[in-house]
Amino acid sequence: MNHIVNLAALRKPLPSALLAQLRALLGERLSTTQAMREHHGRDESSYAPMLPDAVAFAHSTDEVAAIVSACNTYGVPVIPFGSGTSLEGHILALQGGISIDLSQFNRVIAIHAEDLTATVQAGVTRKQLNVELKDTGLFFPIDPGADASLGGMAATRASGTNAVRYGTMRENTLALTVVTADGRVIKTGTRARKSSAGYDLTRLYVGSEGTLGIITEVTVRLYPQPEAISAAVCSFASAGDAVNAVIELIQLGVPVARVEFLDENGVRAINAHDHLGLPEQPLLLFEFHGSTASVAEQAAQVRDIVAGHQATGFDWATRPEERSRLWAARHNAYFALLQLRPGCTAISTDCCVPISRLAECILDTKADCEQHRMVYSIIGHVGDGNFHVLMMVDPNDAADIAQAEAINARMVTRALAMDGTCTGEHGVGLHKMDFLIEEHGVNAIDTMRAIKHALDPKNIMNPGKIIRW
Template structure:
């Protein structure tokens, strides 16, 4: 499903000589088996697998540099791979080439608790990092849902449920180690909290999706674990009531940690998947961080706000096990929706708009889904204006797929017209390349292309993603 048309013309397969040279570096950590190539030629997007010619498992930045240098000399693409949880075709080998799997580069290199920073290899996942720092009284807050690798999270500028309070990977990445397209190793940034020294290379690579270089180490900000944490859940008669509650909460400056929106279809699916009995109506899930008094005061104000928007109940979840149950259900929403159409496949998309336009954008998108008879759900990290639409389609029905893509295109156009963006956190990958032109304009895209040509003159770094060469 959704295969680009001219891959055979673009293919740049690895040669036997290159594979021999790579085998000299990686030994048995180079694989050309079909099963391994297929595993690395797919992600969580709706695209069919697009397989690399080989997969190598790196253990160090120097090994990554050696692989890239060899591939660059032959003009063969390299595709960095973390956990494969991306949603827009980021890791697919459109032109063949070598996938460099970074998952075994999974060491926490340094924890500087006194400076609230940690430096990790790219394959460290967010859950692993939080496990290793749990005794320091600190935590890493970026939570995109999946247990993604930090290298991948930096490459896609990930965010997630906590972004409304703690920001995204853009704000929380201080420094990177990067292998450039010609195999050089560079370090961007320092552990200092700010700098005015030269071009901000860290921000150039954060969000570049492996198209400018391969991130092998990441230095991130950490935060003190809050003294008190509580969660609350409430339902609403309509999506408009729920989203308007969010808008008022944010505009009043209440420092909530998380605000998640689930429409009635999402609630119905997670009830079935997680054996819950939540009211099958639009729902908001809040989390509050701070002191005991601060958390209570935040929650009391929010309870008043949602009450003025016809909220049905305001149930507390103070015990850790109750909070975990609610957030596990939220994180399972994607997998829960997959069960709503057995044999179907999902087309997942997102956008982000200024908070004042959020209700309008969600309601118009919801109406579009209904008019087109889609099996869909809408969920969102709505505290920062970001929401996601998941549509289940018949992979063998071109009309069904076309209807879903039409809903996606109209949603994105709507968001851009509201001075929003085509993607709040999924990234561009393959799926949103044309929308990027719509959002930024041809001149800005040409500037990006100039940057790509300067960093990667042979177009070997994850080609076919973000911008057309």
């Protein structure tokens, strides 16, 4: 918290000349109202709101470039804003400045169905893109749960429930248009599937969380819609049985599209929130994609594997409405869990470990939560070794929050000792900065800092995130 307080002390009033320049550029699309600033000064993290001084709604790359260039002249911070669904404080305005809202910059520029690619403006959301693709026989599979913007998903290197089969934004982003800290526009990559031409700037900006530049256009990979989709759910006597079943099926190479784990607390919460009748035990939720024959074969393999781990039930959900209801309940788990402790707030965190160590990491974390009587749930995209811990805390109880943060710190230390990472998909933001040093070491962080200093010498690009200046 001292880091945040110190940065807040650097906050300075916006120069009136800058405001006049931006008003001339944007007109009514520049807002300084309290309500608009509050909307752009909070995300889904547990941090208190930190408001920008103004919000600029950009409609083009040229407008973003003009805004950033003006802010660079006056040394004013800029924070890109997509849909506000980040979980680690990514969009908070630690030093004030201008929030650049890209949600209205949301046109699908081109769909090249024959090449399995699409190019979109940064404000296009994943659901919007899939609606545009519905008549092409293609879809975009990256699904972090929230209807996030593609620019934000690239900036945070998002993944989600389909990552076990389709990968993350890192693998599925081919090219970007980026506005740099001095207002220049660069393009990284092409629609070609591979390249050996120079430094890989696309990968540099994917996951940079707005600290090196602002992503305004994204070219992504698309995939054929599967001929058949089926889902199944089964319950287990223990979390260890459920996770060990996943480890075995991944090691055997069963090509499941999704495999999600919910502990008994998560199941209890979604039963109450979504009026389901699932057994209140640890469960796995599967989805299978492919031809009718391959889906049946995958399901049969999984059924045999989970039976060897004392699974009970293997209930099918073949109709789209049944599948949608199950996955909607899974995606609503965050909000369902808030009902377990009325008036609470959630500290949500994640880590990722090699698949062989997943059961050990989850069970040790679960025991830690139980020992300290935390109201919590563990939910995971366990097919790729990634899981989330959601801890319900009293926002007015400093000791309660400190206890949750201590559990989180022990979880991350445990994951790093297993050659894992402090965050599989949430990103660093504010919350994971110290863990990043522990994971990569001082020399690697110094290298990251050198890149930041070279590309953003005035430290105006989302300052205070990922690494300390």
